[in-house]
Structure formats: structure tokens, C-alpha cells
Amino acid sequence: MAKSIEVKELEQVVIRFSGDSGDGMQLAGTIFSNLSAAFGNEIITFPDYPAEIRAPHGTLSGVSGFQMRIGSKKVYTPGDQADVLIAMNPAALKVNAGFLQHGSVVIIDADSFQQSDLEKANFATDNPFEELHLDYVQVVAPPITTLCKHCLENEVTDNKQALRSRNIFALGLVCWLFNKPLETAEHMLKDKFKKKPDVLKANLLVLNAGFDYGSNIHAGVSTYRIDPVSLKKGLYMDINGNKATAYGLIAAAEKAGLQLFLGSYPITPATDIMQELALRKDLGVKVIQAEDEIAGVCSAIGASFAGCLGATSTSGPGLALKSEAIGLAVIAEIPLVVIDVQRSGPSTGMPTKSEQTDLMQALYGRNGESPAVVISAISPIDCFDAAYWASKIALEHMTPVILLTDGYIANGSSAWLLPDLDDYPAIKPNYVTPDLQPGWTPYQRDPETHVRYWAIPGTEGFTHRIGGLEKDFSTSIISTDPINHGQMVEARQAKIDKIAEFIPKQEIEGDEDADLLVIGWGGTYGHLCEAVEIIRQQGKKLALAHFRFINPLPENAESLILRYKKAIVIEQNKGQFANFLRSKIHGFNPYQFNRVKGQPFIVRRLVEEISKLLEE
Amino acid sequence: MDTVQNNNYEAKAYKSAQLVRWCPGCGDHGILSNLHKAMALLGIPPHNIAVISGIGCSSRLPYYMNTYGFHTIHGRGAAIATGVKTANPDLSVWLATGDGDCLAIGGNHFIHALRRNVDINIILMNNKIYGLTKGQYSPTSDRGFVSKSSPYGTVEDPFRPAELTIGARGRFFARTIDVDMKNSPEIMLQAAKHKGTSVVEVLLNCVIFNDGIYDNIVKKEFRSDRTIFLRHGEKMLFGADNDKGIVRDGFNLKAVNLNDGLYSLDDVLVHDTHEEDPSLHLKLALMDGSDLPVALGVIRDVAAPVYDEEVDRQIAEVRQRKPFRSLMDFLKAGETWRVDN
Numbered sequence: 001m002a003k004s005i006e007v008k009e010l011e012q013v014v015i016r017f018s019g020d021s022g023d024g025m026q027l028a029g030t031i032f033s034n035l036s037a038a039f040g041n042e043i044i045t046f047p048d049y050p051a052e053i054r055a056p057h058g059t060l061s062g063v064s065g066f067q068m069r070i071g072s073k074k075v076y077t078p079g080d081q082a083d084v085l086i087a088m089n090p091a092a093l094k095v096n097a098g099f100l101q102h103g104s105v106v107i108i109d110a111d112s113f114q115q116s117d118l119e120k121a122n123f124a125t126d127n128p129f130e131e132l133h134l135d136y137v138q139v140v141a142p143p144i145t146t147l148c149k150h151c152l153e154n155e156v157t158d159n160k161q162a163l164r165s166r167n168i169f170a171l172g173l174v175c176w177l178f179n180k181p182l183e184t185a186e187h188m189l190k191d192k193f194k195k196k197p198d199v200l201k202a203n204l205l206v207l208n209a210g211f212d213y214g215s216n217i218h219a220g221v222s223t224y225r226i227d228p229v230s231l232k233k234g235l236y237m238d239i240n241g242n243k244a245t246a247y248g249l250i251a252a253a254e255k256a257g258l259q260l261f262l263g264s265y266p267i268t269p270a271t272d273i274m275q276e277l278a279l280r281k282d283l284g285v286k287v288i289q290a291e292d293e294i295a296g297v298c299s300a301i302g303a304s305f306a307g308c309l310g311a312t313s314t315s316g317p318g319l320a321l322k323s324e325a326i327g328l329a330v331i332a333e334i335p336l337v338v339i340d341v342q343r344s345g346p347s348t349g350m351p352t353k354s355e356q357t358d359l360m361q362a363l364y365g366r367n368g369e370s371p372a373v374v375i376s377a378i379s380p381i382d383c384f385d386a387a388y389w390a391s392k393i394a395l396e397h398m399t400p401v402i403l404l405t406d407g408y409i410a411n412g413s414s415a416w417l418l419p420d421l422d423d424y425p426a427i428k429p430n431y432v433t434p435d436l437q438p439g440w441t442p443y444q445r446d447p448e449t450h451v452r453y454w455a456i457p458g459t460e461g462f463t464h465r466i467g468g469l470e471k472d473f474s475t476s477i478i479s480t481d482p483i484n485h486g487q488m489v490e491a492r493q494a495k496i497d498k499i500a501e502f503i504p505k506q507e508i509e510g511d512e513d514a515d516l517l518v519i520g521w522g523g524t525y526g527h528l529c530e531a532v533e534i535i536r537q538q539g540k541k542l543a544l545a546h547f548r549f550i551n552p553l554p555e556n557a558e559s560l561i562l563r564y565k566k567a568i569v570i571e572q573n574k575g576q577f578a579n580f581l582r583s584k585i586h587g588f589n590p591y592q593f594n595r596v597k598g599q600p601f602i603v604r605r606l607v608e609e610i611s612k613l614l615e616e
Numbered sequence: 617m618d619t620v621q622n623n624n625y626e627a628k629a630y631k632s633a634q635l636v637r638w639c640p641g642c643g644d645h646g647i648l649s650n651l652h653k654a655m656a657l658l659g660i661p662p663h664n665i666a667v668i669s670g671i672g673c674s675s676r677l678p679y680y681m682n683t684y685g686f687h688t689i690h691g692r693g694a695a696i697a698t699g700v701k702t703a704n705p706d707l708s709v710w711l712a713t714g715d716g717d718c719l720a721i722g723g724n725h726f727i728h729a730l731r732r733n734v735d736i737n738i739i740l741m742n743n744k745i746y747g748l749t750k751g752q753y754s755p756t757s758d759r760g761f762v763s764k765s766s767p768y769g770t771v772e773d774p775f776r777p778a779e780l781t782i783g784a785r786g787r788f789f790a791r792t793i794d795v796d797m798k799n800s801p802e803i804m805l806q807a808a809k810h811k812g813t814s815v816v817e818v819l820l821n822c823v824i825f826n827d828g829i830y831d832n833i834v835k836k837e838f839r840s841d842r843t844i845f846l847r848h849g850e851k852m853l854f855g856a857d858n859d860k861g862i863v864r865d866g867f868n869l870k871a872v873n874l875n876d877g878l879y880s881l882d883d884v885l886v887h888d889t890h891e892e893d894p895s896l897h898l899k900l901a902l903m904d905g906s907d908l909p910v911a912l913g914v915i916r917d918v919a920a921p922v923y924d925e926e927v928d929r930q931i932a933e934v935r936q937r938k939p940f941r942s943l944m945d946f947l948k949a950g951e952t953w954r955v956d957n
Binding site (some may be wrong): 040464 | 632634635661662663664665666668671678680682683684685686689692695696697698699700701702703704706707724728737769839916927930931934935937938940942943944947948950951952953954955956
């Protein structure tokens with residue numbers, strides 16, 4: 001073992017906590033990322049957990065991971081490879097072997113690498129590192145279980161608590177490894193376990209034991225220091241995409257002066273949005289946990305009809321169930337926000353894994369000519385702005401808006417500078433005004449925006465009937481006249497197309513004079529940004545257009561895209577956005593890079609692909 | 617509950633200008649007219665009323681009401697009405713629905729509205745047939761019923777709306793006949809006054825596809841013997857001369873003739889709509905006109921916590937405990953850190 005400890009200064013580091021789904025890896029990971037953020041580091045996190053609550057103990061399918069990247073400068077993604085892996089059992093080591101690189105530090109619990117543990121993870125020999133050809137990593141192998149038991153010998157808690165505290169020992173050891181004082185971790189544990197004093201005490205002892213193990217035993221590896229970033233002044237919090245989405249809706253409702261109503265049904269990975277909003281009764285939010293996905297969206301439509309900001313949250317299979325009701329909101333011209341936290345499909349697919357495969361469903365998954373607004377969020381923090389914009393468009397243009405986030409940004413988190421709501425654009429629905437009478441009808445449109453006027457039940461002098469049947473353009477009475485139907489189809493489309501004038505213009509990042517434009521949308525922004533930056537740092541010219549607004553596209557999208565000689569659309573599906581752009585922009589035929597594996601992009605693969613195209 | 621107001625509205629104030637497009641002779645005409653009258657009795661201004669519907673003949677009803685109205689999609693009316701009422705409990709919310717809309721495609725939303733006890737008034741128009749799709753059997757059609765989609769007769773049993781309502785913990789169930797212009801407005805008024813989900817089953821005749829389905833009950837010559845009008849606090853008497861009554865017979869009910877000397881008026885049950893135990897209400901509601909007369913009027917009317925009120929109450933309580941007045945207030949009080957540089 002090394003006698004002297006070297007402290008390496010790093011710009012960024014990737015850490016992955018991995019263990020059984022019951023090992024508390026998400027908790028240990030969250031605490032470490034939070035304390036790093038509080039220290040002033042840039043953070044991006046990526047929880048990666050199995051769909052089963054407790055998969056069979058020690059098996060490959062039961063491995064739960066929490067990955068984070070911590071930086072002293074801007075970090076874009078949770079990283080392709082781990083600098084530090086905490087593997088609480090052989091299965092965790094095996095699942096993450098491909099994720100390690102030369103010199104990675106691997107911390108294992110030696111006690112859980114016994115014969116039977118190795119067998120559960122399908123190891124054939126008693127040397128898992130050799131079997132996985134991992135001769136290029138540094139291993140730290142404390143007997144964590146035994147050390148936890150020793151540490152808690154004199155406590156009232158039993159051996160079970162010692163086992164449950166292994167994650168916190170690992171956390172203590174990682175704090176030592178990264179020269180993070182324990183105060184912040186202790187503070188967070190106190191908050192987490194304030195109602196369980198025995199558990200708290202055990203965890204605090206074990207946390208310190210883990211830290212001490214590192215400093216006393218000299219684990220034989222270098223320790224690291226990541227300097228704080230020079231961030232914009234202000235108040236920060238760590239936030240994941242689902243929470244940011246929930247807060248974006250609340251912010252929009254506040255700005256519009258309307259009650260927020262969410263009708264929803266539990267579905268991975270969207271459930272946290274409903275849960276956060278159910279907690280926000282302190283801000284007056286109304287939430288119905290409906291009997292099914294359909295009732296979720298229908299109650300939201302009912303609430304919008306009654307004068308609320310109505311929203312529903314779901315994931316792909318739920319969006320399929322909501323299709324008919326979204327069509328109702330299209331033809332009835334009711335404001336509605338539908339959040340689809342995309343996951344791997346089709347059908348149940350891989351509920352906890354992330355993809356961008358619902359774009360076509362969001363755009364076209366309804367009967368009839370049924371245009372709806374589709375926008376996407378590009379990062380965990382951006383979910384706030386995206387939800388705000390989704391609400392603003394829905395309320396001001398009397399239309400359903402489908403907001404596409406995904407499992408990756410929904411569960412991933414980063415540090416968020418609390419916004420000033422005064423900086424956000426006003427939200428002004430097109431309410432009826434007394435001067436419209438007499439003669440007002442419910443589908444009378446604002447000549448400028450084609451938006452109908454909103455008369456909320458309870459308003460005297462504006463009783464009216466709306467519904468899913470086609471209605472007459474002028475009288476608003478139900479009609480099956482063919483010419484009228486054609487006119488109404490065009491009117492609904494024109495209303496959506498017009499929205500392009502009310503959303504921010506598309507921006508280009510990188511070199512505006514490059515020959516190659518990289519195009520992406522939604523939750524892959526971080527990966528695309530990082531890949532583009534890496535290539536630009538090699539002295540090559542490259543531009544990135546990452547889209548948030550998809551339908552309608554920003555006004556300048558076409559001219560901007562056609563400015564480049566070549567373009568490549570990179571997305572986690574079989575080319576849905578690429579095909580959408582082909583259909584919208586005449587003559588546009590981009591290259592594509594598509595990967596549908598339920599895992600985030602690997603930046604170095606993107607760099608390879610883009611570089612190839614640059615060299616052609 | 618829809619608070620009765622003193623505004624003087626006539627029934628026609630609730631009637632829209634739109635041409636009514638049901639078949640001549642359809643029972644829906646009677647229901648519409650009775651609903652206009654019920655609303656006049658209720659006295660709530662038309663702009664504070666929302667009538668929601670799903671799909672089907674019955675669901676065209678909102679177009680003919682001079683209130684706020686929303687004709688939605690098949691089966692989902694109860695879910696949409698739940699959203700409307702929860703969002704704005706000040707509105708008087710009605711759901712116009714039929715046996716197919718409510719009990720087949722919308723069955724789930726119907727039972728969950730009842731379970732939650734959201735304060736909406738459901739007018740369930742039961743003609744035991746799909747009319748708008750031109751004559752398929754419905755979930756209330758009798759076993760063996762021959763229709764376009766059951767040319768050899770159905771091989772399945774129907775739902776009985778009362779049984780489903782009470783099984784889903786429904787607290788208000790009433791039954792009336794489409795052409796009963798005398799009693800229907802009052803029954804609908806009772807439904808509106810009830811706090812929580814109320815169900816009024818209307819026995820509805822479809823002149824085109826299922827004509828005469830209730831004739832053996834509602835025809836003048838049968839009605840007095842084959843139906844009983846129940847009123848809270850009154851003896852369960854029926855018959856042309858009110859000489860028949862319902863008595864207890866072990867765990868069952870029995871219809872008896874008070875003239876045959878075996879039973880006296882004292883033996884006849886007194887109707888209690890407020891009894892929480894649903895057993896007797898269910899027995900009364902399931903009387904089918906063979907040995908026992910079909911029960912009309914308000915069968916069950918029991919008080920219970922109301923969903924939309926509870927939602928508001930809980931929010932008010934939490935808001936009183938926590939001082940946040942805005943999202944930013946709340947966020948700043950959370951786990952944050954300051955960067956000053």
C-alpha cells in the first residue's frame with residue numbers, strides 16, 4: 001500500500017454508486033451529489049435503477065446505480081466512463097465492468113464478494129477482477145459489512161441496521177476520497193432520518209467510520225480535489241427534471257393567475273411529477289390521482305373547461321391511452337398541458353430506461369386532422385422553462401400542448417439557480433370581454449391569432465356549449481357541412497402554425513460558419529453539446545441546433561437549417577425528428593445517427609460519428 | 617350540493633335555442649323538459665350550471681340547455697365532470713349519460729365518481745339499447761335479448777344500475793320514468809340537493825330500436841300495480857287504491873294486499889332514504905315488477921364526505937399551516953445554497 005497520499009486536482013470526475021436495488025445506492029449518490037453541489041461544483045446526476053422494487057438479491061438484474069459527474073467547470077452529461085465505481089456486490093461489478101477505464105478506482109465490499117455472491121452474479125471463478133480482465137483498475141476492498149458491524153457493536157441497533165448502513169460507509173469513504181468534509185453529509189442525514197434517531201445515530205457513526213477508514217488505512221489510492229466553479233451569484237438548489245416540471249407548471253399558473261389542476265395516474269418515470277404537485281397543496285395545487293390514464297387527462301380537460309390550468313402527466317403507454325381525449329381538447333380548443341416523460345417502448349418496454357421514441361405519437365397519434373403543439377425539454381433544469389412555455393402556449397392559444405421530457409432528464413439532476421419570475425414572459429389567456437356581446441359565439445376567433453375566446457363557466461352572459469363534434473365556423477353550432485369542415489380543419493391548423501411567431505427563435509451553438517450542422521432535440525442536449533465541444537476543441541468547425549420547440553418549429557428553423565452544407569440529426573429513436581424535418585423542410589435530407597438502447601448516448605461514440613462526417 | 621337560490625328563473629331560461637334533434641317520440645324529450653323544470657325549481661342561474669355528457673343519443677342533451685355545456689367523448693363524461701366540479705365547486709355540475717356510455721365504455725369512471733363521492737348529478741338514461749349506432753344490445757339488455765349484434769340473443773347478464781351504484785358505495789340513487797312529468801322534476805331536484813354523487817336512473821323508451829321495453833311496467837293499466845313510488849318517511853304503499861304494501865319477509869321483501877286480512881298497515885315498511893346500511897335500499901332498488909313492484913322515487917339519500925369539498929378543505933388546512941404565498945417563497949425555504957463569489 002502507498003504510504004503517501006497524493007491529492008490530484010481534477011476538472012471533473014465521474015462517480016458511480018452501484019449495488020443491489022435495496023442497498024441504498026440512490027440515497028448515497030444523492031447525498032454525495034448534493035454536498036458537491038453545495039460545495040460549489042457543477043453536478044449532473046443519472047440514477048439508473050431496475051423496474052423491480054427488490055429484484056432477486058445479488059443478481060445482475062437487480063443492480064441499481066446512481067451516477068454523477070462533478071466538475072470545476074461546466075459539465076454537460078453524467079459521463080461515459082467512471083473514474084470511481086462503488087460496487088457493493090459482484091453483480092454491480094460485472095454490470096459496470098465496461099464502464100471502467102484505465103486507473104479507475106473501484107471500491108468494493110470485500111464481505112459481499114464471497115463464493116455464493118459470486119455465483120449469484122454468474123462468476124465462474126473466485127477472482128472476479130481477473131475474470132472480467134480488469135487489470136487496469138485500482139481496487140479498494142474494505143470489509144464494509146464487518147466494519148459496519150464493529151462500528152455499531154455497542155448500539156441498540158441490530159445487525160440488520162449494520163447491513164443497511166453499508167451505503168453510508170461507502171459514502172464516508174467517497175467523501176474522504178474527494179476531500180469533502182463530513183459536515184454537509186451529516187446535516188443531510190440528520191434531515192433524512194430526523195424521525196428515526198437510532199437509524200440516524202448508526203448512520204452517523206458508520207459515515208465517520210468510512211471516512212476514517214480512508215484516512216487511517218491509507219487506502220492506497222490517490223485522493224481528488226475538484227475546485228468550486230465560479231457560478232452566477234444567487235440561490236441554488238439541486239433539482240431533477242420531474243420536480244422542475246412540476247414547478248414550471250406552478251410558476252405558469254401563478255403568472256396567469258389561475259388555479260393549477262393535475263389529473264394523473266401513477267406511471268414510471270413520470271409519477272414524481274404528480275407526487276410533487278400533490279405535496280404542493282401549500283401552494284394551492286389541486287391533484288386528482290385518477291382511476292386511469294384516461295380519467296387523468298379527462299379530469300384535466302374538465303378542469304380547464306372550468307377555468308383552471310389543466311395538466312396531466314404520464315409516460316408513453318399513458319399517452320397512448322390519452323390520445324382520444326387530447327383529440328377532444330384539439331377540437332373543443334381547450335387549454336391542456338400533457339407531459340410525457342418518455343421511456344423505452346413499445347408497450348411496457350423498459351419502464352425505467354429512457355428514450356426519445358414518442359415524438360411521432362405526440363405529433364400524430366390521434367384520429368383526424370388533429371394538430372397539437374409539441375415541445376421538449378432539453379435538460380433537468382430546462383424542464384422548468386419547458387413546462388412554463390407549455391402552459392403559456394396552451395392558455396394563450398387554447399390548445400393542448402404535449403411536453404416531451406424523458407426518463408434521463410426526469411430523474412437526472414443538476415444545480416439550479418432559482419429564477420426570478422419577473423424575467424418570465426406574461427401569460428395572458430384570450431378571455432371573453434363584455435364588448436364581444438351581443439353576437440359572440442364560442443368558436444369566434446381572434447383575427448390575428450386564430451384563437452377562440454375563452455368564456456369560463458360562471459361568467460354571466462356567455463353560457464355556451466362546446467364539444468367533440470364539428471361545428472360551424474360562424475355560428476359555432478354543430479355542423480356536418482363538408483365545406484365548413486374543410487374550413488375548420490384549416491382554421492385549427494392555422495392556429496397552431498401561427499404559434500411559430502410567438503415562440504423564441506431557434507439558436508445555433510458553436511460555429512455559425514461551419515459546414516456541418518448537428519441537430520438534436522429534447523433530453524440529449526448535454527451529450528450533443530459535449531460531443532460538439534470536444535470536436536471544436538480539436539480545431540474543427542461545427543454547429544449545433546438543439547430544438548425545444550418542435551410543432552410548430554420556430555419561424556427561422558428552415559432558413560437556418562438550409563444554411564449548412566450538411567446536417568446530421570442525432571436522436572434516440574429510428575429517425576422520428578429527422579423524418580419530421582424532412583416533411584416540413586422541402587429538399588432537406590439530413591444524415592442520421594440513431595441509437596435505441598434505453599441508455600444515454602455515449603459521448604465518444606457521438607464524437608466518432610460526427611468526426612467521420614466531417615472528414616467525408 | 618347545489619344550494620337552492622331565490623332567483624326566479626322559469627324553466628325556459630334553461631332552454632337553449634338549438635333545434636332538438638332526437639327522434640319524434642323519444643323519451644329524451646321528456647327528460648329534457650323535466651330537467652329544465654328541475655333547474656327552475658333549483659333556481660341556480662344558468663351561467664353557474666355546467667352540463668357534461670359523453671357520447672350517445674342521451675349525450676346530445678347539453679346542446680339543448682342554455683347553460684355551460686360540454687359534449688365530450690364516449691364514456692368519459694364522469695371523469696370530465698369530476699374535473700369540472702373539483703376545479704370549481706361553485707358550479708352545479710350535471711352529467712347526461714346513457715346505459716352504454718355510462719355502464720360499458722364509461723363504467724370505470726362511473727364507479728370511481730361514486731366511490732369518491734364528487735358532487736355531480738348523473739342523469740342515467742337507460743333504454744337498454746345502443747341507439748345512436750342503430751341498435752346493438754347494451755350492458756343493461758336482458759339475457760337473451762335479440763339485437764343487431766346479438767342476432768341469436770345475448771348470452772350474458774345485464775348490469776342493474778342500482779346494484780352497480782350501491783356496490784360502488786353510491787349514496788344517492790333514484791329512479792323515474794321518462795314520461796313522468798309530475799314526479800321527475802322533483803326527483804331531479806332532490807338529486808341536485810344531495811351532497812355528493814347522485815344517480816337518477818330514467819327508464820327511457822327508444823321508439824326506434826327498443827320500443828315498448830318498459831311497457832309491462834309503465835303502461836297506464838300496469839303502472840299502479842307494478843311500480844311503487846317511494847317517499848322518505850312514508851309507508852311503502854302502492855296499487856290503484858294504495859291497498860298494497862311492502863312488508864319484511866325474513867331477509868326478503870314481500871308485496872302484500874292489505875285487504876286480504878293477513879297484514880295490516882302496521883306491517884308495511886316505512887321508507888328511510890337516509891339509512892346508511894345499503895341492504896334494504898338495494899332490495900328495494902332491485903324489485904323488478906314481477907313479484908315486487910319496480911321502485912320509483914328517491915331510494916337512497918345518505919350523507920357522506922364530499923370529494924370536491926374535501927379537496928378544498930385539505931388545501932385550506934395545509935395553507936394555514938404553511939406560510940408560502942408563492943412558488944418562490946416555497947423554493948427559497950427549501951434546501952438551497954447561496955453562491956456569492
